[in-house]
Amino acid sequence: MDAESSICLSDLVPALRWSRPQQVAEVLADPRLPAGWWASVGISRALGAAGIDWISERLARLCVSRWEHLPLSDLLPALQVHTVDPALPAWPEPARTIVTGLGGWSRLRRLTPGDLSSGEPEAVVAAVFHEVLSQIPAQQPAPGEGEQAGSAEQAQTGKGAEAAEAASPPAEKASPVLPLPRRETARPTHEVEVVHPSAQAGPPAAPTAPAPAPVPQQTVPAAEYPLVGLVDGLFRSFQALEQAVAIERLFAADPVSLRALAHRLGVERELLSIAQRTAEERVLQWLRSSESAPVTGHLFALNEWLGSAATEEQLIAADPAHPIEVPVLRTPLWRVLVALMHDRRFQDGWLVVGDLGSLRERTRALIANGPASRDDLAELLGRELGIRAHSAGAWLDSQPAEQGPAGPGSAPGQPPQPLPRRTPGANGHHRSGPSVPTPAGIDPTAALATLSALSGANGRSHMMRGQRPGAPSVPPPLTSSPASDPRRWQRIEVTSEHLRGEPVAVPENYAAQLGMRPGTLLSVTGPGDNAVVLVWRDRQPVFDSLQPVLMRLNARPGDQVYVTVDGYRLDAQLTS
Structure with missing residues (x-):
């Protein structure tokens, strides 16, 4: 079984590896299987969960729509050694007739899906995949599907799910989770089926009452939210210790210390430190790769929409996928995105570029010298500080009362303390306590520069040098020097x-x-x-x-x- 688990669909169909995950997910995502299953779930388990007909048909759709220029023998290298009866007795009649007219099996292997456009290409290609995949025994989803797709969900369901598991039949003892009844359903919206079938083996049904609460948030990310599936697929490829530091430190709301995590996992702190460094480097490499294009593109658009200051509620509501939990990380997508925004951090309920105190100080200066009209003032905030129109009203309402000459959060005679930077592993929300200003102002263009540098974008100098709406005309210079500070x-x-x-x-x-x-x-x-x-x-x-x-x-x-x-x-x- 371990050998089967190591062979995924992407091993049989190499084109799945270098295709964009979001394009593959549009066709292969299914609620019965976890996000990115073609690169993480054993092919036998996948066949047992989704069925050979469904997988063959979806692969054929991908071949015709995305890979029509590739020979079938390149799409499915097993065709080079696979032999069949030339009469194709097990093939459905439309496909068999088309293949015979093309010159038989030996010629078919050298053709591309585009060469089959005169007939029924999807039917023929589906039959080809069915021919090869039928040689692989399907594994029933009871033990495997639960471990792959349900472990992250069951980590959140609490004692109710554990009680239901205790009442399950002995045949399910190998699987400590309860996703099987739901995986039998092809629709992700019937959450009621997650609860009732799993409780049928025993009387203690009452403890399952708390379980449905988190289930709707976690049942459909792979099928309906490509960004969630893409991020989940990345971290599913991590080793166990790398996943642990990602869950407990890099993307946690309250990161634990390395020492505490090492004690909890029973490993040396040094090993955990190496695992965290490896995980961080893999994330940075991924951000520079083309595979992360949907996420980096989303971050670019999100940065533009958020401006230099936005509330947590605005961030969560900016996209339907933001509140959806990334299963392997057990945290919502918006928290992952915040961790990837190296220029922003939460302060007093606001997601701010730079320092909250400095931004408020500049806002007070604009209010004192700016127009009396609230609409004109909102326009001025957008032009000078990069605060978007949809945030300007809430930002103005949140301004504190006028401070003394010493400035907010600064003791007289004490130099300003630099605020902690948001980094993976140190990304808690700074929401309480006074904000301490730094001497420099905010340059919203640097947000785009940082993300461009991380993602390896080329040709961005014209965006950084020129003017754009919401950016100050001249970035405020640093006011300190080695001699003065x-x-x-x-x-x-x-x-x-x-x-x-x-x-x-x-x-x-x-x-x-x-x-x-x-x-x-x-x-x-x-x-x-x-x-x-x-x-x-x-x-x-x-x-x-x-x-x-x-x-x-x-x-x-x-x-x-x-x-x-x-x-x-x-x-x-x-x-x-």
Whole structure:
């Protein structure tokens, strides 16, 4: 059974691997199977859950609509060694007649789906897949389907589901979850079928009452929400420890410490730290790949719509998929998206680019010197601060009472403390306590620059240099310098290794000052719109590479360079 589980449909049909997941999901997604099942579920289990006819027909639809230019022997390499009776006795009559007219089985293997357009291409291609897949024994979905598709759901159903499992027959002992009755139903909307059939084996039906509450949110993400399926498919490919740190730290509302998680899992803390670093690097690599295009495109559009400040409610309501739970992560999609927005963080109920206190301070200045009309003021907020029209009213209503000269959240005579950055592994919501302003203002264009750098987008300079609605005409400059505020600047002694792109170590207290902790990373936008990543590896935080920054400054070995991170931007100065 383990050998069967390791062979997925994508192993038999390689085109599934390099096709865009959202295009594949439009045809192959089904509530009986988890998101991305063609790359994660054993083919025997998939055949047992969905049936050979359904899978063959859906694959044929993909071939005709997406892969019509590929020979059938490339789409299904098993055809090169598979032999059949030339008379094709088991084939349905329309397909058999068409194949005979084309020259038989040997010629059919060399044709493309486009070559079959004169006949019934889907019927012929479906028969080809049926011929090969029929050689694979189907496995009943009782044990396998529950483990693959139901484990994430059952983690949320509470004691009611556990009580129902205790009453199940001994034949189901191998599966600790209860998705089978629902998987027999082809429609995801009949949640009532999840409850009643699973309780038929025993009298204790009362404890199942709490179970239906979370079920509607988790039953249909793969079929109806491609973004959820795409993200879920990514993290299902992670190893067990990588999944654990993603669930408990990277995308959790309240991340646990590495020490606590290591104790809970019974593993060495060092292994967990390596797993987290691997998971973070895989996420960054995925964001740079074409496979993540639907997610990065969604983030671009979402950034534009949210503007420089928006509420959590607006974020959740921005797309129907946002409140849907990503099964493997056990967290809603919107929380995952926030973790991927390296330029934003929650502060006092607002998802803000940069610092909430600084944005409010600039808002008060506009109110004091701006127009009296509320509509004109809202337009001014959009033009100067990047606050969108649909958020302007709530933003104006949320402005606190006028503060004293010392500024909000600042004690007299005390320099402003930089706020923690939002990073994977350190992404809790900062909703309580006073906000502390930083000297610089908000530059909404840097949000697009950071995401472009992470996703490997090309040709974005015209977007960053030119004007666009909602962006300030000139980004506010940094007001501090190494001489005036040495606490915020870190001195780096440039070496030849640094100029070759080697990591650059920084003190722990400097990384902690930026809101980091061991095992986290911070991505910022440096000069020239270069993405610069600060990683706290093991016990030493380092910049992965400052080569683009140093080359831009024409630094040489022995020079002293000062760097500072201001919100989501990195600035560097070369001492004379």
